[in-house]
Amino acid sequence: MAKITIDDVTKRFGEGDESIVAVDDVSLDIRDGEFIVFVGPSGSGKSTLMRIVAGLETQTEGDIHIGDELVNQLGPRARDIAMVFQNYALYPNMTVEENMSFGLKMSTDMSADEIEEAVTSAAEMMDIDMLLDDKPGELSGGQQQRVALGRAIVRDPNVFLMDEPLSNLDAKLRAEMRTEINRLQNDLDVTTLYVTHDQTEAMTMGDRLVVLNYGELQQVGTPLECFYRPANQFVAGFLGSPSMNFFEGTVEGGTLRADGFDFDLTERMQSAVGSRNELVLGIRPEDMTLHDRANSGHEFEAVVDVVEPMGSISYVYLQARSQSHEQTFIVETDGQRPISEGQHVYVEIPDRDVHLFDRASGETIHQRQLGDDAEMALEEQMKPAE
Amino acid sequence: MATTDSDSATASQRLDKDTREKLITVVRHTILLTWSFIVLFPLYWLASMSLKPPGTANSLPPDWIFLPTVYNYIQLIQDSGFVAAFANSLIMVSASVVLVLLIGVPAAYVLSRYDIPMERDVLVWILSSRMLPPIAVVLPFFIIFRELNLFDTRIGMVLMYVSINLSLVVWVMKAFFDGIPETLEEAARVDGATQFQGFRKVVLPAAKPGIFSVAIISFIFAWIELLFGLVLTSFEAVPVTLFVYSFIGSRSIEWGMLAAASTAMIVPVVIFLIAVNKYLAAGLSFGVVIKE
Numbered sequence: 001m002a003k004i005t006i007d008d009v010t011k012r013f014g015e016g017d018e019s020i021v022a023v024d025d026v027s028l029d030i031r032d033g034e035f036i037v038f039v040g041p042s043g044s045g046k047s048t049l050m051r052i053v054a055g056l057e058t059q060t061e062g063d064i065h066i067g068d069e070l071v072n073q074l075g076p077r078a079r080d081i082a083m084v085f086q087n088y089a090l091y092p093n094m095t096v097e098e099n100m101s102f103g104l105k106m107s108t109d110m111s112a113d114e115i116e117e118a119v120t121s122a123a124e125m126m127d128i129d130m131l132l133d134d135k136p137g138e139l140s141g142g143q144q145q146r147v148a149l150g151r152a153i154v155r156d157p158n159v160f161l162m163d164e165p166l167s168n169l170d171a172k173l174r175a176e177m178r179t180e181i182n183r184l185q186n187d188l189d190v191t192t193l194y195v196t197h198d199q200t201e202a203m204t205m206g207d208r209l210v211v212l213n214y215g216e217l218q219q220v221g222t223p224l225e226c227f228y229r230p231a232n233q234f235v236a237g238f239l240g241s242p243s244m245n246f247f248e249g250t251v252e253g254g255t256l257r258a259d260g261f262d263f264d265l266t267e268r269m270q271s272a273v274g275s276r277n278e279l280v281l282g283i284r285p286e287d288m289t290l291h292d293r294a295n296s297g298h299e300f301e302a303v304v305d306v307v308e309p310m311g312s313i314s315y316v317y318l319q320a321r322s323q324s325h326e327q328t329f330i331v332e333t334d335g336q337r338p339i340s341e342g343q344h345v346y347v348e349i350p351d352r353d354v355h356l357f358d359r360a361s362g363e364t365i366h367q368r369q370l371g372d373d374a375e376m377a378l379e380e381q382m383k384p385a386e
Numbered sequence: 387m388a389t390t391d392s393d394s395a396t397a398s399q400r401l402d403k404d405t406r407e408k409l410i411t412v413v414r415h416t417i418l419l420t421w422s423f424i425v426l427f428p429l430y431w432l433a434s435m436s437l438k439p440p441g442t443a444n445s446l447p448p449d450w451i452f453l454p455t456v457y458n459y460i461q462l463i464q465d466s467g468f469v470a471a472f473a474n475s476l477i478m479v480s481a482s483v484v485l486v487l488l489i490g491v492p493a494a495y496v497l498s499r500y501d502i503p504m505e506r507d508v509l510v511w512i513l514s515s516r517m518l519p520p521i522a523v524v525l526p527f528f529i530i531f532r533e534l535n536l537f538d539t540r541i542g543m544v545l546m547y548v549s550i551n552l553s554l555v556v557w558v559m560k561a562f563f564d565g566i567p568e569t570l571e572e573a574a575r576v577d578g579a580t581q582f583q584g585f586r587k588v589v590l591p592a593a594k595p596g597i598f599s600v601a602i603i604s605f606i607f608a609w610i611e612l613l614f615g616l617v618l619t620s621f622e623a624v625p626v627t628l629f630v631y632s633f634i635g636s637r638s639i640e641w642g643m644l645a646a647a648s649t650a651m652i653v654p655v656v657i658f659l660i661a662v663n664k665y666l667a668a669g670l671s672f673g674v675v676i677k678e
Contacts, residue, residue: 054572054576055575056572056575056576075575076572076575076576077575077576077577077578077579077580081576082576082577083572083573083576085569085572085573086569087567087569089567089569089570089572089573090573091570091573091574091587091588091591091592092570092591092592093588093591093592093594094591102574102577102579102587103576103577103578106574106577106578106579106583107577107578108578151577155577161576
């Protein structure tokens with residue numbers, strides 16, 4: 001039905017020297033029926049890019065195709081899209097039913113009976129059929145959310161656009177709606193663009209992630225691909241909670257000298273590094289292990305700064321004993337492991353879980369290893385993306 | 387034993403709580419009643435004055451008990467000058483309210499939604515029309531009206547009332563439109579509405595409480611206007627305020643007639659208020675969540 005092609009799209013706000021580049025030369029092919037998540041910190045251009053696809057903003061340069069049609073000159077109403085806004089944007093003066101039928105009245109020749117039927121069936125799907133006569137002001141946040149989604153699906157559009165639709169819900173409801181949107185998208189099989197700054201939503205919802213930062217495309221790939229095979233240090237740090245630990249260091253004869261510890265590069269790492277010597281070592285908190293005493297000689301000594309018990313696991317904030325600056329790193333441990341602030345422990349960084357990045361450009365130089373099964377599964381996932 | 391003690395303790399506490407609540411209710415009602423009396427007494431005074439027979443309206447000490455008569459009102463209705471002035475005012479003020487909304491609301495919308503060069507200055511310029519005291523501009527207006535053949539015409543007075551209220555409408559409605567999220571119009575456009583349809587079907591209904599608020603305030607401001615009516619009309623376009631004022635003579639004041647005419651003047655405002663009350667009470671909940 002509708003693939004979306006974004007070709008070299010740039011958006012600048014303002015003119016001359018004071019202009020701000022919100023989207024910087026982004027190109028992207030979105031397949032029909034795909035669930036794409038635009039993810040990035042605030043100011044990354046993710047919402048702007050979506051609004052360009054919606055026709056609510058006009059790109060400064062580049063082309064947008066929806067289906068096979070070039071839509072650069074078309075307004076939102078001609079693009080056959082439906083959008084869910086962060087603040088829901090329900091029409092306050094209309095009942096839920098009127099809210100849901102407004103788009104059909106505006107954009108189709110459907111008879112009143114057909115519209116009513118479509119609204120009822122969408123309302124049943126969203127479990128809001130008993131709210132049809134209420135005004136938005138009488139609904140709870142979660143119900144408004146459902147109405148906003150219902151208003152979008154009743155249109156049966158070519159493309160769904162969702163701009164941080166869950167960010168105003170409480171944590172429990174957010175998790176529920178996440179599952180529901182996933183289910184809806186699977187059932188309806190409509191091409192969906194979803195904007196979020198929440199990396200949990202990004203990881204759990206999308207077929208593919210589009211990671212953006214400062215308006216530039218950082219990586220496009222499946223969630224696991226972006227997680228395990230980050231294209232650069234930004235993606236590595238942005239996905240995963242808590243974030244990946246980064247240690248800046250300098251290579252001296254096969255050893256990375258970081259602040260507080262030395263790390264011996266494996267042969268594979270050394271060949272990947274080549275002649276570079278300013279590196280960043282990245283490792284996720286869950287991949288590091290803590291020991292009470294040194295046993296293999298690969299560990300370094302660290303002091304516990306803060307412990308955050310989460311129940312089944314704990315996050316331990318540590319500082320290397322001999323490091324010169326204040327910065328801490330995080331290690332995930334078993335929640336039942338007794339550990340307290342000020343305690344001395346030995347930290348092990350397993351070779352196979354280490355990422356290496358170029359310090360200047362942030363580009364990934366070396367990726368972590370995965371188990372054979374995981375590696376194969378990941379490559380399988382990455383194939384259609386090529 | 388212990389159980390009984392604690393039971394009786396809770397009972398006495400409950401009693402205390404009940405007494406306290408009753409006391410609060412009594413105090414609250416006393417305050418409200420006093421306030422109501424302060425507010426309503428002048429109205430009562432006016433109404434009772436209008437219902438007293440001629441000559442006794444202003445007697446001191448006041449006749450608290452008297453036989454009410456509608457003599458003053460009958461006199462008033464039979465006075466063709468009063469009926470004409472009342473009709474004049476109704477027509478001129480209503481027309482001015484419609485006109486000021488037709489000009490002011492779209493202007494406020496444009497100022498709120500579009501990037502207007504020097505927007506701040508435009509707003510202050512609009513407000514500046516009200517910065518001079520009316521007495522300072524009334525004579526220039528007299529000359530302009532005479533030159534433009536607007537003197538003593540209803541159209542002239544309508545324009546006058548519009549100029550009095552336009553800045554109010556633009557300023558209040560701009561703030562109101564600023565409070566209506568732009569995503570509402572965007573949602574309408576995505577739903578297939580044109581920009582104008584979005585404005586008419588979504589924004590305007592959402593702005594209803596604001597529109598009715600400025601309408602009623604504009605109505606009142608124009609309805610009670612006296613100074614410009616005094617200078618800019620003579621016979622044809624005399625507003626009701628001027629007619630009421632005519633009961634204050636140089637030698638005597640016709641208190642009964644003055645009170646009856648004033649009471650009659652209140653009626654249209656009250657009717658208008660009751661008619662739009664439902665929209666004023668609708669409040670400002672837009673069914674959207676403010677971005678955190």
